[in-house]
Amino acid sequence: MATTLQPQTGAKPATSLTNEEVLRYSRHLIMPEVGMEGQLKLKNAKVLLIGTGGLGAPLGLYLAAAGVGRLGLVDFDVVDFTNLQRQVTFGTSDVGKFKSEAARERLSNLNPNIQIDAFETKLTSDNALELFRDFDIIVDGTDNFPTRYLVNDASILLGKPNVYGSIFRFEGQATVFGMPEGPCYRCLYPEPPPPGLVPSCAEGGVLGVLPGIVGSIQAMETIKLILGSGDSLAGRLLLFDALGMKFRELKLRKNPNCPMCGEHRTINKLIDYYEFCGVRGEEAPGPDVQVPEITPRELKSRLDRGDDLFILDVREPHEFQICNLKGHLIPLGELPRRVHELDSSREIVAHCRSGKRSAEAVDFLRKAGFRKILNLKGGILAWSDEVDPSVPKY
Amino acid sequence: MSVKVMIPTPLRIYAGKRDSAEFSAATVGEALGGLTTQFAELRKHLYTEDGKLRAFVNVYLNDEDIRYLAKENTPTKDGDTISIIPSIAGGSSEKR
Numbered sequence: 001m002a003t004t005l006q007p008q009t010g011a012k013p014a015t016s017l018t019n020e021e022v023l024r025y026s027r028h029l030i031m032p033e034v035g036m037e038g039q040l041k042l043k044n045a046k047v048l049l050i051g052t053g054g055l056g057a058p059l060g061l062y063l064a065a066a067g068v069g070r071l072g073l074v075d076f077d078v079v080d081f082t083n084l085q086r087q088v089t090f091g092t093s094d095v096g097k098f099k100s101e102a103a104r105e106r107l108s109n110l111n112p113n114i115q116i117d118a119f120e121t122k123l124t125s126d127n128a129l130e131l132f133r134d135f136d137i138i139v140d141g142t143d144n145f146p147t148r149y150l151v152n153d154a155s156i157l158l159g160k161p162n163v164y165g166s167i168f169r170f171e172g173q174a175t176v177f178g179m180p181e182g183p184c185y186r187c188l189y190p191e192p193p194p195p196g197l198v199p200s201c202a203e204g205g206v207l208g209v210l211p212g213i214v215g216s217i218q219a220m221e222t223i224k225l226i227l228g229s230g231d232s233l234a235g236r237l238l239l240f241d242a243l244g245m246k247f248r249e250l251k252l253r254k255n256p257n258c259p260m261c262g263e264h265r266t267i268n269k270l271i272d273y274y275e276f277c278g279v280r281g282e283e284a285p286g287p288d289v290q291v292p293e294i295t296p297r298e299l300k301s302r303l304d305r306g307d308d309l310f311i312l313d314v315r316e317p318h319e320f321q322i323c324n325l326k327g328h329l330i331p332l333g334e335l336p337r338r339v340h341e342l343d344s345s346r347e348i349v350a351h352c353r354s355g356k357r358s359a360e361a362v363d364f365l366r367k368a369g370f371r372k373i374l375n376l377k378g379g380i381l382a383w384s385d386e387v388d389p390s391v392p393k394y
Numbered sequence: 395m396s397v398k399v400m401i402p403t404p405l406r407i408y409a410g411k412r413d414s415a416e417f418s419a420a421t422v423g424e425a426l427g428g429l430t431t432q433f434a435e436l437r438k439h440l441y442t443e444d445g446k447l448r449a450f451v452n453v454y455l456n457d458e459d460i461r462y463l464a465k466e467n468t469p470t471k472d473g474d475t476i477s478i479i480p481s482i483a484g485g486s487s488e489k490r
């Protein structure tokens with residue numbers, strides 16, 4: 001489904017390349033599939049990247065290198081140490097900087113001929129249409145359901161293609177939504193999964209190379225849309241299994257009853273996507289489960305005093321191997337069927353990495369009749385900060 | 395008639411870490427029934443309490459969405475592959 005994109009409003013389209021650009025893009029220019037005409041299309045294209053993390057890294061690097069004339073980078077996050085394993089735009093010296101700004105610096109160095117706009121902001125229903133308006137193609141490299149529905153709806157409302165990629169541990173998906181005759185994200189996933197039914201906590205993590213592969217596929221699809229050549233992934237869902245090293249593809253159809261892109265659109269403006277996705281706690285601001293807590297310092301002094309405390313670790317076995325507080329290990333998911341391993345007459349302190357999973361464990365155990373149970377506030381991360389820095393953080 | 399059901403990564407923890415399972419079934423519904431009988435924990439992830447396939451669970455027979463075939467009554471033949479395609483949102487990594 002090849003489509004030529006019209007440049008949006010603004011400056012006059014470029015009609016020539018400088019000598020430096022000719023040299024830089026020579027490996028494109030000598031390919032008949034790109035040539036001078038294609039390179040000028042790239043130069044006149046405007047692409048907005050939502051997220052500059054795992055998927056955004058190869059996207060930003062390849063699109064900048066290819067000479068996409070204007071790149072917008074939307075990210076409100078800050079580079080942290082754990083990002084470096086896969087977010088290859090960033091270097092160790094970028095830790096602590098805004099991602100959009102750090103990426104802008106890196107990409108400008110890669111290609112000073114292009115315009116790069118860093119938007120240090122969270123994409124919301126209030127700013128999405130405004131941000132999207134100036135760009136031809138939207139590329140979705142976000143990491144949560146509310147933003148994915150928001151990106152879809154805003155790009156459909158404005159009639160712009162949405163180049164989609166998503167990853168989970170060692171599996172990836174990619175397609176192109178929002179082409180005139182093609183399906184949208186809501187055609188594929190009419191409803192978000194209810195929170196809690198998506199295993200995320202202990203099942204998180206991602207093989208560092210995976211976003212590199214899926215993000216590169218998105219970059220390729222973006223460039224094909226700009227050039228108007230090849231067969232777009234629109235109408236096909238590409239599935240990638242990195243462990244099996246298998247690619248498969250499924251047919252994606254436009255749902256005639258889709259509330260967004262169907263014949264009778266019923267969604268005419270952006271909505272509250274957190275509410276739509278029923279997201280609480282982790283992704284939307286709001287209180288976590290309220291349970292009795294103990295701070296790492298209190299726990300340390302009580303242990304030093306010789307109090308009889310049973311430490312319950314609700315993380316996964318592979319996390320226990322990274323570091324532990326010598327607790328009894330029962331992963332949160334196994335707790336219901338292993339409750340009998342716990343003695344409700346003893347005082348129990350539950351912990352996980354950050355305190356969220358263990359709050360759920362405490363909540364569950366209290367409902368199961370346990371009375372003397374506390375959650376270690378801030379988990380093993382806080383323990384490392386406040387009590388014992390020799391315990392590594394991860 | 396043997397039909398292969400592909401189990402996606404997010405659901406493998408409810409299926410004994412298996413990536414696929416084979417069932418003898420004449421329809422897509424029968425194969426999924428076999429799957430959720432063998433792995434009972436999968437049931438609530440695929441079906442609502444009143445036994446309907448959840449709206450966010452996409453089921454494909456070979457490369458075709460069963461919503462555009464005969465849904466769970468879609469007949470299967472020997473060697474067919476049924477894929478369960480879950481929504482995944484990751485762009486980077488989540489943990490807690």
Ligand SMILES: [Zn+2]
Pocket residue numbers: 183184185186187188254255258259260261262
């Ligand atoms: Zn749609």
